[in-house]
Amino acid sequence: MKKLLVAGPTRLSGTVRIHGAKNSVLPILAACCLCCSPCVLHNCPDIADVRTALAILESLGCKARREGSTLCIDPTGLDRHCVEPRLAGKMRSSVLFLGALLARFSQAELALPGGCPLGDRPIDLHVKALSQLGVRFCFEEGRMRAVWHKRLDGDIRLPLPSVGATENLLLACALGKRTVNITGAAREPEIADLIGFLRAAGADISGAGTSSLQICGVSRLHGATYTILPDRIETATYLCMAAGCGGETELLRCDARLLLPVIECLREAGCEISAESDRILLHSSGKLLPLLPVSTAPYPGFPTDAQALLMAAVLKAAGVSEFRETIFERRFLHVPELRKLGADIQVAGSTARVRGVRQLHGAKLRAEDLRGAAALLTASMMAEGESELTGLCHLLRGYEKPEQNLKNLGASIKSVDIPAPFVYNT
Structure with a gap:
C-alpha cells in the first residue's frame, strides 16, 4: 500500500x-471475445482496470500480451462463459462481458460488478433490454446468470442514454442473424470507438455518434487491428x-x-x-x-x-x-x-x-x-x-x-x- x-x-x-481512452479500451477488450482470430489494439493505457480486463480474458481462455502501448489478444482459446467473482468485483466494466459471452455462448455468468461507489448504478437497463431480445436472467447471492433461449429481432428503446446498456447491446447483438434497432442510445465517443472496432472486425452496425443504432448480426467476426481514441x-x-x-x-x-x-x-x-x-x-x-x-x-x-x-x-x-x-x-x-x-x-x-x-x-x-x-x-x-x-x-x-x-x-x-x-x- x-x-x-x-x-x-x-x-x-x-x-x-x-493515453488511450480507458472507457474505450475496456469494452473493446470485451469485444475481442466475439472474434475468431487475434486482435491488435494500439494506444492502450497501462492502468489497473485494463489489467483486470486482461486477467478476465485470460481466465476465460484467451491469450493476452502487451508490447508497450499495444495489446495483442488471441481469443481462439476462449472456452468459458463464467467470469471469476474476484475479478468481476474489481471494476464496473466487468458487466460488459455479459453481452460478449452471451454472443459467443448464449449464456454468461458473473458476479455483480464492482468499481467506484457512485450510488445507485443498477444494471436493470441492461437486463430489461436484453430480456426483450429473449435473454432470461437469474440472480442469486450477488451473482447473475443469463441464458439466451431464443434470439429475437427487436426494437429497443432505452429510457435513459446508458453507456453500459448501449455497449452491452452492441456486444450481444453483433453476432447472430438478427436485426436490432436501438433508440435512445448513448452517444459518447467511446461508444463510437467500440462500433469502429466491431466494424473493423466485420460487424454490420450503423448510426455511430447518434442516438439511433441499427445492428444487423453477422455469423462471424474476424480479428482486427485498431487504434484506441x-x-x-x-x-x-x-x-x-x-x-x-x-x-x-x-x-x-x-x-x-x-x-x-x-x-x-x-x-x-x-x-x-x-x-x-x-x-x-x-x-x-x-x-x-x-x-x-x-x-x-x-x-x-x-x-x-x-x-x-x-x-x-x-x-x-x-x-x-x-x-x-x-x-x-x-x-x-x-x-x-x-x-x-x-x-x-x-x-x-x-x-x-x-x-x-x-x-x-x-x-x-x-x-x-x-x-x-x-x-x-x-x-x-x-x-x-x-x-x-x-x-x-x-x-x-x-x-x-x-x-x-x-x-x-x-x-x-x-x-x-x-x-x-x-x-x-x-
Whole structure:
C-alpha cells in the first residue's frame, strides 16, 4: 500500500502525452471475445482496470500480451462463459462481458460488478433490454446468470442514454442473424470507438455518434487491428490541474473536439486555451473566475467524470461556483475531503455551491473514487504545505503514471509506502 505526499502550492508547466481512452479500451477488450482470430489494439493505457480486463480474458481462455502501448489478444482459446467473482468485483466494466459471452455462448455468468461507489448504478437497463431480445436472467447471492433461449429481432428503446446498456447491446447483438434497432442510445465517443472496432472486425452496425443504432448480426467476426481514441477525461484532468495551479501546460495526442464543454468552462474561468489537431495548450494565472452553473449531462453535455476535477480547480476562485450533478446521486464523495483542505463547499441534494477561499492548507486525505482521487490531488497541489493522499488504488484504475507526469510538470509529489499495522502477538 502506498500514499502520495504532495507539497504545494505549485505551478504546472510542461508537456503531457495523453493515453488511450480507458472507457474505450475496456469494452473493446470485451469485444475481442466475439472474434475468431487475434486482435491488435494500439494506444492502450497501462492502468489497473485494463489489467483486470486482461486477467478476465485470460481466465476465460484467451491469450493476452502487451508490447508497450499495444495489446495483442488471441481469443481462439476462449472456452468459458463464467467470469471469476474476484475479478468481476474489481471494476464496473466487468458487466460488459455479459453481452460478449452471451454472443459467443448464449449464456454468461458473473458476479455483480464492482468499481467506484457512485450510488445507485443498477444494471436493470441492461437486463430489461436484453430480456426483450429473449435473454432470461437469474440472480442469486450477488451473482447473475443469463441464458439466451431464443434470439429475437427487436426494437429497443432505452429510457435513459446508458453507456453500459448501449455497449452491452452492441456486444450481444453483433453476432447472430438478427436485426436490432436501438433508440435512445448513448452517444459518447467511446461508444463510437467500440462500433469502429466491431466494424473493423466485420460487424454490420450503423448510426455511430447518434442516438439511433441499427445492428444487423453477422455469423462471424474476424480479428482486427485498431487504434484506441485519446482519453478525453485524462485530458480534462490535466487541463483542470493546470488551470487550478496556474502555469502553461501542453497536452499532446489528444482531441479537443471530445471535451468542448470542459474547454468552454475553463475559458469562462479565465484560462487561455488554444487547440489544433492533436494538441491543446493552456495558460492559466491560477486566479480563476467563478462558474455558475455547471450541470453534468450525457454526451455531448458536460461529462460527469469531469465535475470533481473542475470543482477542485475553482476552489480559490473569487466568488461562488455552482455544480449540478444529474447523472449519479453520490458524485460528491470528494467534498468532505476537499473541506479538510479549507474549501468552502455547501451541498444541497444534487447541487454543490463552492465559495472560493484565498488559501487552502495541506491535510490528510483519502480518495473514495477514481475522479475524486484526481480532484483531491489537484487541490493538494493548490494548497499551502504538505498533503497526504491515500486510496491510490482508485487513482491508478484510470491514470497511467500520474506521479511521473506531474513531476515532469514541476509538481512536488512522491509516493511512499504505508507501514503495515503492528500486530502484537501474545
